[in-house]
Amino acid sequence: MASREFLKILSSARLGDVLAQQKLAEAYLTGAYKTPIQPANALIWLEKSYFSVTNQELKDKQTSSNSTTEILTQIARIPLAQTFQSPAFGFGWTSFWQLAHTKAETQLHLAAKWQLANLLINPDHQEIQAQLMEFLKGKNISSSLEAIAGLDLKGLQKIAKQFLQELAETDSPFTSAAKELLIKLQPKNAALSSLWISWLDDKNEEALLQAAELGLTMARLTLGLRLAQLDGGDTKSNASLKKAAYWLELAAKDGDRDAWYALGEIYRRPQFSGYSAAESDRCFDRAADLGHAEAQLRKGANLWRKREKSDEKVRGLQASYWVWQAHQQGIAEAKELLGKILESCPDPQKNDWHELALQAEQAINHHVEHQLDEDWLLLCHRIVIANQFHFSKAELLLCEVGQLQHEHCVVVDIRWELPKILPRLIQIETIQQRRALLAAGKVFASSDLEIEGNLRQRRYRFDRVTHWLTTTFAKANKHQTNTELA
Known part of the structure; x- marks a missing residue:
C-alpha cells in the first residue's frame, strides 16, 4: 500500500510540479517510500519533467540549465533495456544517444554509452534487439537522430561495440561491467x-x-x-x-x-x-x-x-x-x-503399526467396495504413513499430512495441539515411504480437513477404524496365508 508521502508527491506531480515529478521518478528508481522499483514509470515521469523544464520560458537560463542537468543525471541511471515497449522508451533512447555523443567525457556520457552497449549487444537482450528496429520505425525515432540516422541494427551494434571498447579502456564505474561483457561476447575460438x-x-x-x-x-x-x-x-x-x-x-x-x-x-x-x-x-x-x-x-x-x-x-x-x-x-x-x-526407520516391518498398516492398505485399495467414508479413508492413510515413519499414536492422529514432506525428510510437528512434544525430523529413505506420502498428500489435498474433527473425535474414530480393520481383514489374511502354505 502506497505511503502518504508518496501519494502527496504523486498528486503534486500530476499537477505539473517538476520537482515532484523528479522525486516520483527517484522513488520508482530506488524504492523509496516503499514504492515498487519500476524503471519504466521513472522514465515516464522524467520525460514529463524534462519537457516541462525545457518548454518553460524562464528568465534565469542558468537555473533552467541546472534543472535539465539534474533530470539527465537521473535518466542516465535508468536501465534502458528494462523500459523497452514503455511509452517513454523513445524519449530514453533519444536522450541516451544525445548524451553518448556529447564531447565532454562526463559520468553522464559514460553511463549513456554503457546503457546503449548493454541494450544493443548483450546476448541477454536478444529478444529486445530482434524487435528494436521495428519498434523504432513505428515510432519514427531513429530518423530524428543525426548520429544514427539510416542505420540498421548491425550499424547500431557496431557503434555500441566501439562504446564498449572505450569503456573497457577507461577507468570508470562501468569499466568492470564492460570488460565482463566483452569476455561474454568472445567466441570460444x-x-x-x-x-x-x-x-x-x-x-x-x-x-x-x-x-x-x-x-x-x-x-x-x-x-x-x-x-x-x-x-x-x-x-x-x-x-x-x-x-x-x-x-x-x-x-x-x-x-x-x-x-x-x-x-x-x-x-x-x-x-x-x-x-x-x-x-x-x-x-x-x-x-x-x-x-x-x-x-x-x-x-x-x-x-x-x-x-x-x-x-x-x-x-x-x-x-x-x-x-x-x-x-x-x-x-x-x-x-x-x-x-x-535425522531419525532413520527404513524397515516398516519392525514398526508397531505394521500389521494394522497392511490392513489399512487393503482398505484403501478396496475403499469403493467397502464404501468407506472420507474420514475413515483419511485415517487409513495416516496409519500407513505412521507405519512407514514409526509415529507415536499422538503423531499419527495429529500430524498435518500435507505439510509432512520435505525433499529429504518428514517434519512431524504437533505442537499446535500438544506444545510439550518436540518436533521430529525423519529421513525419507525408501520408495515405499515416498509413495505413501504422495498417495496421502493427494487425498488430503482434495479433502475437507475439518471433517477429521478435534483430538477426542479422532481418538474415537481411531478405535472404531482399527476394530473394523482387524475384524474385516485379519481373518482374510490368515486364511490366504494358510492357503499359500498348503
Missing part, C-alpha cells in the same frame, strides 16, 4: 583452446596466464589454486593469496563452485590481509548453493552448531537439508552427522 591445451600438455605457465586473461574460467580457477597452493603445499604469503583471490573471484563470477570454495578457504587463512570469517562463510554458502559437496557439508554443520540461536520453526531442518545434499554426493562424513540430525 581455436586460440583459446590451443592455449589451454598448451598448459595441459606442456605446463606452459605463460599460456595459462594468457588463457586466464582472455576469460577462460578453468584457466582462472587453475591459476588461482596454484597461487594459493590449496593442495596442501607450503603456506603462501599475503601477496600470493591476494593474486590468488583476484583470479578466483573472476572464476567465481562465472559461476564456478570450486572457485567459491577456494575463496572460502583463502578468507580463513590468518596470513591473508583480507581475513574475514563472515566472508569465508558467504563464499562457502555460495559454493554450497552451486552444488559443491564439501561446502554443503560445511554449511550444514555450521547450521547445526548454531541451531539453538536459529529462528527457524523446526531447529535443524535447514542443517539436515545441506548435510543430506552432501551425503547424496558421497561425502562419508555427512552420513555420521546426518544420523545425529
Whole structure:
C-alpha cells in the first residue's frame, strides 16, 4: 500500500510540479517510500519533467540549465533495456544517444554509452534487439537522430561495440561491467583452446596466464589454486593469496563452485590481509548453493552448531537439508552427522503399526467396495504413513499430512495441539515411504480437513477404524496365508 508521502508527491506531480515529478521518478528508481522499483514509470515521469523544464520560458537560463542537468543525471541511471515497449522508451533512447555523443567525457556520457552497449549487444537482450528496429520505425525515432540516422541494427551494434571498447579502456564505474561483457561476447575460438591445451600438455605457465586473461574460467580457477597452493603445499604469503583471490573471484563470477570454495578457504587463512570469517562463510554458502559437496557439508554443520540461536520453526531442518545434499554426493562424513540430525526407520516391518498398516492398505485399495467414508479413508492413510515413519499414536492422529514432506525428510510437528512434544525430523529413505506420502498428500489435498474433527473425535474414530480393520481383514489374511502354505 502506497505511503502518504508518496501519494502527496504523486498528486503534486500530476499537477505539473517538476520537482515532484523528479522525486516520483527517484522513488520508482530506488524504492523509496516503499514504492515498487519500476524503471519504466521513472522514465515516464522524467520525460514529463524534462519537457516541462525545457518548454518553460524562464528568465534565469542558468537555473533552467541546472534543472535539465539534474533530470539527465537521473535518466542516465535508468536501465534502458528494462523500459523497452514503455511509452517513454523513445524519449530514453533519444536522450541516451544525445548524451553518448556529447564531447565532454562526463559520468553522464559514460553511463549513456554503457546503457546503449548493454541494450544493443548483450546476448541477454536478444529478444529486445530482434524487435528494436521495428519498434523504432513505428515510432519514427531513429530518423530524428543525426548520429544514427539510416542505420540498421548491425550499424547500431557496431557503434555500441566501439562504446564498449572505450569503456573497457577507461577507468570508470562501468569499466568492470564492460570488460565482463566483452569476455561474454568472445567466441570460444581455436586460440583459446590451443592455449589451454598448451598448459595441459606442456605446463606452459605463460599460456595459462594468457588463457586466464582472455576469460577462460578453468584457466582462472587453475591459476588461482596454484597461487594459493590449496593442495596442501607450503603456506603462501599475503601477496600470493591476494593474486590468488583476484583470479578466483573472476572464476567465481562465472559461476564456478570450486572457485567459491577456494575463496572460502583463502578468507580463513590468518596470513591473508583480507581475513574475514563472515566472508569465508558467504563464499562457502555460495559454493554450497552451486552444488559443491564439501561446502554443503560445511554449511550444514555450521547450521547445526548454531541451531539453538536459529529462528527457524523446526531447529535443524535447514542443517539436515545441506548435510543430506552432501551425503547424496558421497561425502562419508555427512552420513555420521546426518544420523545425529535425522531419525532413520527404513524397515516398516519392525514398526508397531505394521500389521494394522497392511490392513489399512487393503482398505484403501478396496475403499469403493467397502464404501468407506472420507474420514475413515483419511485415517487409513495416516496409519500407513505412521507405519512407514514409526509415529507415536499422538503423531499419527495429529500430524498435518500435507505439510509432512520435505525433499529429504518428514517434519512431524504437533505442537499446535500438544506444545510439550518436540518436533521430529525423519529421513525419507525408501520408495515405499515416498509413495505413501504422495498417495496421502493427494487425498488430503482434495479433502475437507475439518471433517477429521478435534483430538477426542479422532481418538474415537481411531478405535472404531482399527476394530473394523482387524475384524474385516485379519481373518482374510490368515486364511490366504494358510492357503499359500498348503
